[in-house]
Amino acid sequence: MAAHNELITTAELADILTRPELRLFDCTTYLEPVPPGSSVPYIAVSGRQTFEAGHIPGANFLDLQGEFSDPNTELRFMMPGTARLEAAFGRHGISATSRVVLYSIGTPMWATRFWWMLRSLGFEGAAVLDGGIDKWTAEGRDIETGLAGGYPPATFTARPRNGLFVNKHDVLAATAEGNTVIVNALGPQFHKGLEPSRYGRPGRVPGSVSVPAATMIDPKSKAFVPLADAEATFAAQGIDRSKRVVAYCGGGISATIDLFQLHRLGYDNLTLYDGSMGEWAKDTSLPIETG
Known part of the structure; x- marks a missing residue:
């Protein structure tokens, strides 16, 4: 069985938390119900508030709907243009030499969405945290509160793959x-x-x-x-x-x-x-x- 290693365990993450090339992100979004008769299926709410209430030490936050989705369509979370994504990922300090680890609360789907987006842009250095912050906290590992510290801006150069x-x-x-x-x-x-x-x-x-x-x-x-x-x-x-x-x-x-x-x-x-x-x-x- 040929397997790829884009999954990282909590123990493996704990061992690399202080590495300078690490770019660790909470990717959580929440889907809230809409009033009857609404034309949209749900309201997308950034997970920034729960990030500030508790996150893995050193992590930063990625806002899928706010920064990484096409603003010119009624559909939520649509993949935006390459230039917009290059600028956004670069603002968050991701470059060709970064080791990116992605996680989300409750479900890994927000992390895997960002993993897929990065993969479509030709970036191979991203992994998803197995069990996310749920498993991390269940194991009694450290949690940090407060605003995202931010990583130094970097140059993110996409090499888009066709067909993803x-x-x-x-x-x-x-x-x-x-x-x-x-x-x-x-x-x-x-x-x-x-x-x-x-x-x-x-x-x-x-x-x-x-x-x-x-x-x-x-x-x-x-x-x-x-x-x-x-x-x-x-x-x-x-x-x-x-x-x-x-x-x-x-x-x-x-x-x-x-x-x-x-x-x-x-x-x-x-x-x-x-x-x-x-x-x-x-x-x-x-x-x-x-x-």
Whole structure:
């Protein structure tokens, strides 16, 4: 089993906390409900307040919606242009020689989203903290409070990779491709269209298979499940290394958990539908499947 090492344990992080090349970030965002009849699926709230209440010593904060998403679309968290990302990551002190460690509270999906974004820009030096700050605090490790100290600004030079993000037209075409498997990371009730969806029409992209992101995480420790378990879950849905994988969810966030595990397993033909159901469910020209 060929595995990649973009996962770092709490013990490994503790050993490198004082290294000058380390760039450690809390990436947390919260999704709050909206009033009935609202045209948006949720309100995205920065996790800066909980960061200031307690973070891993030396960490700084990345605001996904505020700094690292396209401001010119109604869809939340869409990948912005390369120049905007180069400037933003550079402001936070990331350069080619940085060792980046990403974590979030409660779920790793905000950390894996940033990992995927950095990977799409050609940056290979990022890892996700296994179990996040939840596991760190459960182990009794030190916590720091207060504002982010900030890292010295740096020059971040992107080397974008093609194909790591796709749009609705690419996904529609992929529904007819025999060598592509489309993976839905939302829960099974949303996959089947059994419950109303905050994104619009209930259901899934036709032909997609269900691998909920939640099945990749131990609910108690918040750590990733063993790779052998992940491999078995993917294999049960007909996912193998001979096929291209297109992953989606509600807003292009939790699907990066599936992509992170697939990458760790050595899958290399992976892509993310950035708009996900936030776009697909509202576009009545696109087919949708239930049941």
